[in-house]
Each structure stands twice: as C-alpha cells, then as structure tokens.
Amino acid sequence: MKRANRLSRSRDFDAVYRQGRSVSSRFLVLYWFPHEDPAAPRFGFSVPKAVGGAVERNRIKRQLREVWQERLDRVPTGNDYVLIVRSGLPEAVTANGFDWLGERVDEVLSMTKVAA
Numbered sequence: 001m002k003r004a005n006r007l008s009r010s011r012d013f014d015a016v017y018r019q020g021r022s023v024s025s026r027f028l029v030l031y032w033f034p035h036e037d038p039a040a041p042r043f044g045f046s047v048p049k050a051v052g053g054a055v056e057r058n059r060i061k062r063q064l065r066e067v068w069q070e071r072l073d074r075v076p077t078g079n080d081y082v083l084i085v086r087s088g089l090p091e092a093v094t095a096n097g098f099d100w101l102g103e104r105v106d107e108v109l110s111m112t113k114v115a116a
C-alpha cells in the first residue's frame with residue numbers, strides 16, 4: 001500500500017477513534033473520519049494482542065493490506081479509516097480462505113454507506 005494511503009501517526013489514529021463514526025461485525029470494527037485532503041483515503045490497522053502472537057498479528061495485517069489495496073478504487077475518498085481486528089479472525093481466515101476475508105471487509109465497508 002502506498003504511503004499516501006497509510007495512517008501512521010498516533011494522533012491520526014486518535015482523531016479517527018475520538019471523532020469518527022464506527023460500524024462493526026463479528027470479526028471487524030471499522031472507524032472512519034473525514035480528513036482535510038479529499039484526494040486519497042488513508043488506512044490504519046489495529047490488531048490487538050488478544051488476537052494472537054506477533055507472527056499471527058503481522059500475517060493478518062499483511063492480508064488486510066492486500067484486501068484494501070484491491071478495493072482502493074471503491075473506497076470513498078476524503079476519509080481516514082481504522083480497521084480493528086477482533087479475536088477469532090485469523091482462525092476464521094485460515095478455515096475459510098482469503099476470499100472470505102475480502103467478503104468481511106466488503107461487509108463493513110457497505111455498512112459505512114448505510115450509516116453515513
């Protein structure tokens with residue numbers, strides 16, 4: 001994922017958490033908040049230690065970055081997004097496959113349009 005599409009600073013994450021809106025599903029929570037640059041959406045991922053060890057957390061982050069990269073053209077511009085992984089997602093991805101993860105991301109993205 002390009003640097004222009006990444007959230008990296010703690011204060012950016014905090015702004016999305018505090019002032020943004022959220023939707024959730026069984027395995028994912030998506031926060032979003034409008035930012036000043038309408039050109040490109042920015043993404044951040046949060047995978048808590050409760051999800052698993054470092055190897056497992058990094059694997060799921062790599063998979064999520066790939067899923068987001070595929071959907072970048074369909075994501076509304078002008079927003080910052082933070083995707084939080086809930087416990088059980090890595091096991092579910094292993095059992096159901098990578099395409100299933102994409103469907104879960106599509107599910108929370110579609111909820112943002114309803115909630116907007």
